[in-house]
Amino acid sequence: MATFTLRVNGARKTVQVEPETPLLYVLRNDLLLNGPKFGCGMAQCGACSVLIGGKEARSCVTPVSAAVNAPITTIEGLGTLEKLHPLQRAFIDEQACQCGFCGNGMVIAAKALLDRNASPTGQEIRQALSGHLCRCASHNRIVRAVQRAAREMRS
Amino acid sequence: MNASRRDFLKQSGALVVGFALVPSLGIAQEPARLPGSLQNNRRLDAWLAIEPNGRVTIFTGKIELGQGIGTALSQIAADELDVDLARLDIVHGDTARTPNEGQTAGSLSVEQSGTALRFACAEARDILVSAAAAKLGVPAADLNVSDGTVTAPGGASVTYWDLAGAADLKREASAKATPKPASGYRWVGKSVARRDIPKKFTGGAAYVQDVRLPGMVFGRVVRPPSPGARLVSVDDARVRRMPGVVAVVRDGSFLAVAAKREEQAIRARDALKRSARWKETESLPPSGDALYRHLMSAQAPAQTVADKASATAGAAVKTLDAVYTRPYQCHASIGPSCALAHWKDGALTVWTHSQGVFPLRADLAKALGVDPKQIRCIHAEGAGCYGHNGADDVALDAALLARAAGGKPVKLQWMRDDEFAWEPYGSAMVMKLAGGIDAQGQVVSWSHELWSHPHSTRPGSTPGVNLLAARHLANPLDPGLPPDVPQPSGGSDRNAIPLYDFGNVKVVKHYIPESPLRTSALRTLGGYANVFALESFVDEVALAAGVDPVEFRLRHTTDPRARAVIEAAARKAGWQPGTRGDGARGRGFAFARYKNLACYVAMAADVEVERATGRVRVTRAIAAVDAGQIVNPDGVVNQIEGGIIQSASWTLKESVRFDRTRVTTRSWADYPILRFDEVPEVDVVLVDRPGERFLGVGEGAQGPAAAAIANAVANATGKRLRDLPLTPERLKQALA
Numbered sequence: 001m002a003t004f005t006l007r008v009n010g011a012r013k014t015v016q017v018e019p020e021t022p023l024l025y026v027l028r029n030d031l032l033l034n035g036p037k038f039g040c041g042m043a044q045c046g047a048c049s050v051l052i053g054g055k056e057a058r059s060c061v062t063p064v065s066a067a068v069n070a071p072i073t074t075i076e077g078l079g080t081l082e083k084l085h086p087l088q089r090a091f092i093d094e095q096a097c098q099c100g101f102c103g104n105g106m107v108i109a110a111k112a113l114l115d116r117n118a119s120p121t122g123q124e125i126r127q128a129l130s131g132h133l134c135r136c137a138s139h140n141r142i143v144r145a146v147q148r149a150a151r152e153m154r155s
Numbered sequence: 156m157n158a159s160r161r162d163f164l165k166q167s168g169a170l171v172v173g174f175a176l177v178p179s180l181g182i183a184q185e186p187a188r189l190p191g192s193l194q195n196n197r198r199l200d201a202w203l204a205i206e207p208n209g210r211v212t213i214f215t216g217k218i219e220l221g222q223g224i225g226t227a228l229s230q231i232a233a234d235e236l237d238v239d240l241a242r243l244d245i246v247h248g249d250t251a252r253t254p255n256e257g258q259t260a261g262s263l264s265v266e267q268s269g270t271a272l273r274f275a276c277a278e279a280r281d282i283l284v285s286a287a288a289a290k291l292g293v294p295a296a297d298l299n300v301s302d303g304t305v306t307a308p309g310g311a312s313v314t315y316w317d318l319a320g321a322a323d324l325k326r327e328a329s330a331k332a333t334p335k336p337a338s339g340y341r342w343v344g345k346s347v348a349r350r351d352i353p354k355k356f357t358g359g360a361a362y363v364q365d366v367r368l369p370g371m372v373f374g375r376v377v378r379p380p381s382p383g384a385r386l387v388s389v390d391d392a393r394v395r396r397m398p399g400v401v402a403v404v405r406d407g408s409f410l411a412v413a414a415k416r417e418e419q420a421i422r423a424r425d426a427l428k429r430s431a432r433w434k435e436t437e438s439l440p441p442s443g444d445a446l447y448r449h450l451m452s453a454q455a456p457a458q459t460v461a462d463k464a465s466a467t468a469g470a471a472v473k474t475l476d477a478v479y480t481r482p483y484q485c486h487a488s489i490g491p492s493c494a495l496a497h498w499k500d501g502a503l504t505v506w507t508h509s510q511g512v513f514p515l516r517a518d519l520a521k522a523l524g525v526d527p528k529q530i531r532c533i534h535a536e537g538a539g540c541y542g543h544n545g546a547d548d549v550a551l552d553a554a555l556l557a558r559a560a561g562g563k564p565v566k567l568q569w570m571r572d573d574e575f576a577w578e579p580y581g582s583a584m585v586m587k588l589a590g591g592i593d594a595q596g597q598v599v600s601w602s603h604e605l606w607s608h609p610h611s612t613r614p615g616s617t618p619g620v621n622l623l624a625a626r627h628l629a630n631p632l633d634p635g636l637p638p639d640v641p642q643p644s645g646g647s648d649r650n651a652i653p654l655y656d657f658g659n660v661k662v663v664k665h666y667i668p669e670s671p672l673r674t675s676a677l678r679t680l681g682g683y684a685n686v687f688a689l690e691s692f693v694d695e696v697a698l699a700a701g702v703d704p705v706e707f708r709l710r711h712t713t714d715p716r717a718r719a720v721i722e723a724a725a726r727k728a729g730w731q732p733g734t735r736g737d738g739a740r741g742r743g744f745a746f747a748r749y750k751n752l753a754c755y756v757a758m759a760a761d762v763e764v765e766r767a768t769g770r771v772r773v774t775r776a777i778a779a780v781d782a783g784q785i786v787n788p789d790g791v792v793n794q795i796e797g798g799i800i801q802s803a804s805w806t807l808k809e810s811v812r813f814d815r816t817r818v819t820t821r822s823w824a825d826y827p828i829l830r831f832d833e834v835p836e837v838d839v840v841l842v843d844r845p846g847e848r849f850l851g852v853g854e855g856a857q858g859p860a861a862a863a864i865a866n867a868v869a870n871a872t873g874k875r876l877r878d879l880p881l882t883p884e885r886l887k888q889a890l891a
């Protein structure tokens with residue numbers, strides 16, 4: 001075991017784990033965050049995505065030791081029920097899910113996209129999200145939610 | 156999620172104190188037939204409680220799986236009670252608290268639970284208003300109710316919450332109270348925002364994966380490498396000494412490990428996997444085309460499902476026949492199955508995303524050798540499941556492991572490969588269609604013969620135990636051979652009987668209960684494959700008759716509601732009769748009434764075909780839906796959109812891979828599904844029928860979408876693909 005200090009959602013957190021421990025389990029089990037989900041553990045689905053230094057990362061294959069150098073943002077860090085981030089509000093307003101299990105990764109990937117492109121086209125949104133799987137097939141609603149959030153964030 | 160909050164709270168002072176879930180029917184005479192699930196859960200207080208603090212709790216045996224059922228049921232209850240939607244709390248699927256409504260399946264939740272709540276809440280309202288009348292000294296008929304406040308003409312008022320002690324709901328429902336007419340609804344029929352969504356986008360505790368108990372440890376299971384494998388040896392002693400390991404269970408070929416930390420459990424699982432020696436046998440069927448010959452050669456008697464001779468149908472001037480196939484397909488939930496189990500003083504509590512907490516409890520009791528009364532199953536949401544996936548199986552895995560964990564709660568999460576290799580699949584099927592038309596192009600004979608394994612092996616479907624681990628134990632339990640789901644809804648033969656006015660219809664099934672690969676309910680059971688075949692063949696026959704496909708369907712349809720959706724979809728799509736595809740683009744049409752009993756769906760699909768690669772892209776789908784009285788329009792649209800796109804994925808891409816020994820589908824790389832850049836635009840037209848029965852929509856789109864796509868490919872290319880999925884290789888071969 002080794003000690004790691006992470007910056008998660010603006011707070012410093014210290015954990016004692018093996019260096020190769022996937023960040024996902026630290027976030028979920030040590031820091032008790034629900035947002036990042038286990039979907040595949042193989043970087044195939046995007047359910048576990050978080051932002052590390054503003055870039056989307058698959059926390060299921062990111063060793064905790066590789067996550068100490070940059071701030072980590074999870075969906076919890078974007079906003080809360082009381083103070084929603086425009087992306088969260090847009091996903092709720094568009095009712096952009098069925099089960100919602102993929103939703104964490106969709107919001108995180110959309111955040112990374114809007115940070116580098118404030119007015120993406122529908123095609124660009126689909127491209128940016130194409131590494132994220134949704135089995136309930138809420139894709140079109142998700143695209144509409146991202147467009148809605150982009151509009152709101154621009155105005 | 157704070158589990159203690161989920162514990163059974165004695166609601167002292169509430170209208171309901173310790174309600175009885177099982178009616179005491181000591182009387183010999185047959186009790187009156189009650190609507191929906193009231194029939195088997197007859198007490199009013201099993202369905203709702205009026206709390207003195209101004210809240211209303213409704214109880215349902217149906218569970219939320221992202222289909223929005225909690226919201227739809229709340230809308231119905233709020234309307235019948237005349238209370239604000241925001242006052243409602245809802246408890247889903249808890250063997251200690253809710254009615255037993257069996258499985259949440261078959262798109263029946265609104266019909267069964269919604270109908271029960273509708274009548275129970277209407278009756279509760281009457282009881283409350285009578286109590287108010289007594290209190291206010293005013294005839295009940297003169298009273299007005301608004302958000303739980305009952306007001307007399309003079310302005311005097313009393314609230315439901317004041318009356319909670321005076322009104323008695325501890326009684327059997329009579330279903331005599333008249334529910335509201337459609338014109339009186341305030342919530343039903345509105346696109347109310349789903350109550351489960353906000354927490355899902357803010358990192359709230361929304362899923363079973365988010366349930367945490369003090370002292371909880373993490374479990375993983377080590378499945379055999381193949382369905383026919385038996386465990387010969389494993390060095391579990393070494394694994395027990397690994398960091399964090401709390402328990403290793405080895406019972407026959409069942410192998411599982413619990414550890415303090417999740418990554419430790421995963422490492423221990425890997426170590427067990429490496430050291431385990433298995434004896435494998437070739438137990439699987441051949442794959443590819445041989446699979447279907449294998450199915451058709453199974454010893455399964457021909458059973459007649461329908462045989463309708465027509466006195467008026469003339470002789471056929473043209474006959475056709477065709478064989479269609481569908482492979483094994485996965486539920487492929489985004490989140491693998493998960494459960495949390497906790498043993499305390501010989502009693503077991505399980506948090507589960509099972510679709511049927513009561514049937515699960517019964518099977519757990521059999522597998523664990525304990526009294527069902529000692530087990531409580533509490534539903535918590537999982538990832539979308541679309542039928543019977545590993546949800547029930549993982550509950551037994553967790554219970555077996557927790558029993559060895561010294562009283563510590565165990566959260567057991569399957570890995571991705573556990574889910575792909577061991578979930579029960581949608582059965583492979585063969586459908587052989589034949590038909591004849593007369594000189595006018597009317598169908599004078601129609602036959603549909605099918606071969607299939609079971610489509611429902613959920614807990615409770617046999618006297619045996621169909622929980623996966625039970626068959627791997629040293630003393631294995633037999634899963635039993637499930638019967639097919641009978642008509643009129645049907646299982647393997649679901650939707651095999653055409654709804655069209657065809658002459659001389661014969662439907663025959665070969666139901667093969669013994670299945671080398673586990674199969675069970677996948678959204679629509681046999682309906683997806685049967686509608687794919689039937690509606691593809693309708694187009695083939697229409698082409699032979701020289702009639703436009705939409706026109707051909709209308710000529711054979713008298714049911715006005717069926718005609719209405721066919722016409723609405725064609726209109727919305729701007730259907731041009733007789734349009735031929737140009738080789739690269741085409742358009743197809745299909746229709747079905749799910750189960751021949753539930754919602755009506757008609758659909759047009761547009762495809763683009765890349766001739767060089769054989770790649771098919773569905774660009775647009777336009778559907779018209781009649782779901783009877785619609786409770787939540789956006790909820791219906793959401794289900795239909797999702798159904799169409801999921802079906803497009805099944806239809807274009809999906810097929811379980813296996814060799815004679817092992818399932819080789821282990822990850823998303825082996826089981827591609829439709830991605831963002833491949834999904835079609837979807838338009839849904841709702842045909843609302845206020846006052847009509849609620850009809851479930853969760854499964855209505857799957858079959859029509861498959862056939863509309865196949866018909867569009869045929870329209871585009873002139874080539875008919877009859878084997879699912881419609882892969883580039885198959886299309887390239889057809890075009891060569």
Ligand code: FES
Binds near residue numbers: 037038060
């Ligand atoms: S869980 Fe990390 S990508 Fe699937």
Ligand code: FES
Binds near residue numbers: 096103538
């Ligand atoms: S909403 Fe269920 S997986 Fe996307």
